[in-house]
Amino acid sequence: MSYSIAVLRGDGIGPEVTVEALKTLAAIKERFGHGFLYEEGLVGGASLDELGVPMTDDTLALCQRSDAILFGAAGGPKWDDASTDLRPEQALFRLRKELNLFANLRPVRSYPMLDEKSPLRPEVVRGADIIFVRELTGGLYFSQPKKRWQTPEGRRAVDSEDYSEQEIERVVRVACELATKRRKKVVSVDKFNALISSRLWRQVATEVGSEYADVDLSHMLADTFAMQLIVRPTQFDVVVTTNMFGDIFTDEAAVLAGSMGMLPSASLSGLPDGRTLGLYEPIHGSAPDIAGQGIANPLAAILSSALLLRYSLGLDEEACVVEHAVTSILEEGYRTSDIYSEGTRKVSTQEMGELVATRIREPKG
Ligand code: NAD
Numbered sequence: 001m002s003y004s005i006a007v008l009r010g011d012g013i014g015p016e017v018t019v020e021a022l023k024t025l026a027a028i029k030e031r032f033g034h035g036f037l038y039e040e041g042l043v044g045g046a047s048l049d050e051l052g053v054p055m056t057d058d059t060l061a062l063c064q065r066s067d068a069i070l071f072g073a074a075g076g077p078k079w080d081d082a083s084t085d086l087r088p089e090q091a092l093f094r095l096r097k098e099l100n101l102f103a104n105l106r107p108v109r110s111y112p113m114l115d116e117k118s119p120l121r122p123e124v125v126r127g128a129d130i131i132f133v134r135e136l137t138g139g140l141y142f143s144q145p146k147k148r149w150q151t152p153e154g155r156r157a158v159d160s161e162d163y164s165e166q167e168i169e170r171v172v173r174v175a176c177e178l179a180t181k182r183r184k185k186v187v188s189v190d191k192f193n194a195l196i197s198s199r200l201w202r203q204v205a206t207e208v209g210s211e212y213a214d215v216d217l218s219h220m221l222a223d224t225f226a227m228q229l230i231v232r233p234t235q236f237d238v239v240v241t242t243n244m245f246g247d248i249f250t251d252e253a254a255v256l257a258g259s260m261g262m263l264p265s266a267s268l269s270g271l272p273d274g275r276t277l278g279l280y281e282p283i284h285g286s287a288p289d290i291a292g293q294g295i296a297n298p299l300a301a302i303l304s305s306a307l308l309l310r311y312s313l314g315l316d317e318e319a320c321v322v323e324h325a326v327t328s329i330l331e332e333g334y335r336t337s338d339i340y341s342e343g344t345r346k347v348s349t350q351e352m353g354e355l356v357a358t359r360i361r362e363p364k365g
Contacts, residue, residue, distance in 0.1 A: 006069045
């Protein structure tokens, strides 16, 4: 079977880690005999420099006609000019909106061999294995009115949290479907006691949950959840929440994995023809402080390629092979700088990518 993949490397460490994810896919191709056809597009600062916009219509069209999108990262101080509204990250916002990528999946798990890299106690993080489902195209980041104006008393600004029942329903459904293949627990996080939009969120979530007899859907207030996530993360299986809460809580959850460089993500949309189009990227940014030094951790990008295999191409066995290869290489003691500790073996971005690819081609045992 042959699949088309749009590759958007972006800025900073984006290109460095994407190369290693492509090595992973090459190893999968070799072992399983799939055909992957890659087409490259410019995004972010790279596109601004070359073409004057964060992303062209041609690149958008490339993404629309592909089976999946592999994304690196966008942004950096070079393009932090406050006098212009053109920003590299707009490429990502446009892709989310135009491709209707409404469900952002962020799996967060603790790796026993990296426990000591977490600021939390090992006995707290050990065994944590959560999938966050963040609503990605609505809520506070997109709803209108969203404006700033001058009044006789001074400046004012407003953002709005507006959700339709359809927007809530489809994302909670994604969470429930995921839970059926996991530990069958969904926690929906809202601010029911203070926000009307959260009351609708809770109502619709309850209705969707009632359609899944084998899934236990419960609710938690965002403030309680913020605490419970670090007090007892192992209690959570699938967590579904709004755009802004999801943004904040998934960064908080990164402490469970020990480094931003370990966390992949998938942004999914259900297409009318039944296909799932997805954009796959590490949760980290372009890390300009370490770009070009060969020390970035490529595992988040590599694990994102595993999500691409699973969710866009339906290749679950192949996705598991990638995930096992990553675990195996970590068990053998190989570490990039961000997850290095005494007694382990420090490797470069490139070496880490090659180790994982080799383990895919030559599985142990
Ligand atoms: P960042 O995620 O790029 O970096 C935060 C810290 O984590 C830095 O110290 C960095 O060195 C480290 N880090 C990140 N990824 C790493 C990896 N794979 N291996 C080792 N260390 C890693 O966040 P930031 O510094 O706030 O943002 C930098 C730029 O990236 C900004 O322009 C921001 O707007 C952009 N950004 C883009 C995305 C995206 O493209 N999806 C996401 C977040 C930030």
